[in-house]
Amino acid sequence: MSLEQRIENAKITRDALRGDPITGDRYYSKEFAQKEWDHVFTRTWQIGGMAAQLAKPGDVITQAIGAESILMTCDEDGTLRAFYNACPHRGNRLVADEQKSGVKRLVCAYHSWTFSMDGVVRHVRDADDYPQGNPIGKMKLKEIRCETLGGLVWFNMDPDAPSLRDYLGVAGELFDRYQTGNWVRVNWLTGLVDCNWKIIHDNFNEAYHILSLHRELGTFIDDAHQNTEFELYENGHNLMKMKGHQPSANARATVVQAPLDAILQEWDLDPAAFNGRPRDTRVAIQQQKRTLGPARGHTHYDGLADEQLTDYHHLTLFPNTTLTMSSDFFQVLRPMPHPSDPEKCLFDHWYMMPPVAGRDEVDTPVGRRKFEAAPHESFMHGEASIGFVADQDLSVAIAQQKGLHSRGYQDAYLSGQEDRVRRLHDVINDYIAGRR
Ligand code: FES
Ligand SMILES: [Fe+2]
Structure with missing residues (x-):
């Protein structure tokens, strides 16, 4: 059976979402945090x-x-x-x-x-x-x-527990395609954040917030949900496929903006050639990466599909790990439960890059770094950057933690593009109730 067929078999539809209430106490109750520990964190990879x-x-x-x-x-x-x-x-x-x-x-x-x-x-x-x-x-x-x-x-x-392979199912096979076995962790960051781990993980389970919190990403990532594919898998993991290296369908500019202009030049393409048609850049870059990539040392491109050369595939592994996959880096974004306080978490951000001949320095979410295994940097949220995009995500986390305590908040009212948020909470409840 092909991987495509196995993915089809693993997928569930929106109809399978129960829509269990996402109440505020899930984010601050010690009793609920203990249930998560007993039934979720001690049972999952x-x-x-x-x-x-x-x-x-x-x-x-x-x-x-x-x-x-x-x-x-x-x-x-x-x-x-x-x-x-x-x-x-x-x-x-x-x-x-x-x-x-x-x-x-x-x-x-x-x-x-x-x-x-x-x-x-x-x-x-x-x-x-x-x-x-x-x-x-x-x-x-x-x-x-x-x-x-x-x-x-x-x-x-x-x-x-099932073997790791069986636990991950097709999500593991999708991860395999990037051949990350020898990639190097160039950022190893952990921030102590004053919010429950699910506030951060819910955030990585939707892209609805991009236009509010990361407006500039729309210059080279297509955040429009109509152009984004969402796949929910029966085993609780999920995937969001965002088209990259083209501006958002929500963007108005008719010429190529930074940083896409620099990426085009890096791949020997003239940004001005895309005036009036900036969304044609994605396919053009795919072709250039396919043609020029291996000779420039990007030998792992051979194992990737065209879409993987430009797009961002967010693999969300139940319960608390997001792997943001791209052809040139991948990130582990993982809020860990706090030892004692459900209103805090330890947010790990790892940034991994493949070895490429001649590579000695690289651009990372916290600036230019040597291409080598990074030491661990741990800090209180706000004392240092945990990556410019993640900093933006965290900018609302503490306010949301406070708001969830309000008598005015009863349950989330979710859009379709937030199905993966809904799914996380349904699957947590499955584990707690012994259905998995
Ligand atoms: S030797 Fe470890 S606790 Fe005594
Ligand atoms: Fe975000």
Whole structure:
């Protein structure tokens, strides 16, 4: 069966949306946040880091999610594993660092229990002083599921979860097409934001706000919903395909605007040639990228369809991850639940780019950067930019968090192009109610 056929089979229509109420308490109630933790976050696949961070024996990374910390290791044989980052002696968090290399043994800071990279206890002081038996070789860190896909490491706390491939379904196959296995994370940003994680994720589930918050994007992205394709998949993931490298159908200008003019020149096209027909740029750029791209080092273009050379395909993975895919970069946009406060979240923004011969500097959402794996930059929202577009998105997040507390707000009144918002809440309720 072709991928197209599998996509057709995976799709659901708007009629399948129940339209469960999207009430304000979903964004601030501790009880509801606990239900999400128990039934959603502890049962779904999450990205834990870049596979490149665990490429060598002795590499160790950690990823926070809610009140948990997940520890991932690469052992001498190159096997990757994920564990809860908690010492089985008396619960101390075992590894404090976000990434380490050259680790031979993991040593707990409290009583020095020592673990090999497969999580097994290898050394304990006074090991014969344990009435219930010597823990060496018997006790282990509690292991959870770990897989890699697309240059990313993923974990799942549910021992009964489907494989990552089965969980993602066609969304995983669509991600595969970009061949991101060797792409480099040139921005690794996390902002602590005073809003529930769903405020940010709802935002990435619709493009209705673009004309309000990101008007300038209309110079090179067609945000008109009539020209945008939306696909909802039965498994809770979804896709929005926005045409790029052409102005919005809502834009009035009859000549090419910045930054599209510079992109045309980069691909040896004359912006003036498109006067009066600026929306013809998309196909022209596709042809140039197809013809000139591989010789310029963009060898992965060969695996992409014409539309993928210019368009933005937003793959939204249930529950909280958006992969914004394009031929020249992809982004992980992911609000993580806060350890204790449903009115806060930790918003991750990763920006990945493919290696291209001769590439040593690149333009990123936070400025020009060296083309290399970035260090982690964590900050309070507002202290630094988390990317100019994401900053605009966050500009309303805190006000929305406040408004959702109002007695005047009862339920969302959604447009058709916000179906993916509707879908997120329906699927969360499915998980909580045990229907999935
Ligand atoms: S808590 Fe880790 S060795 Fe005691
Ligand atoms: Fe936005």
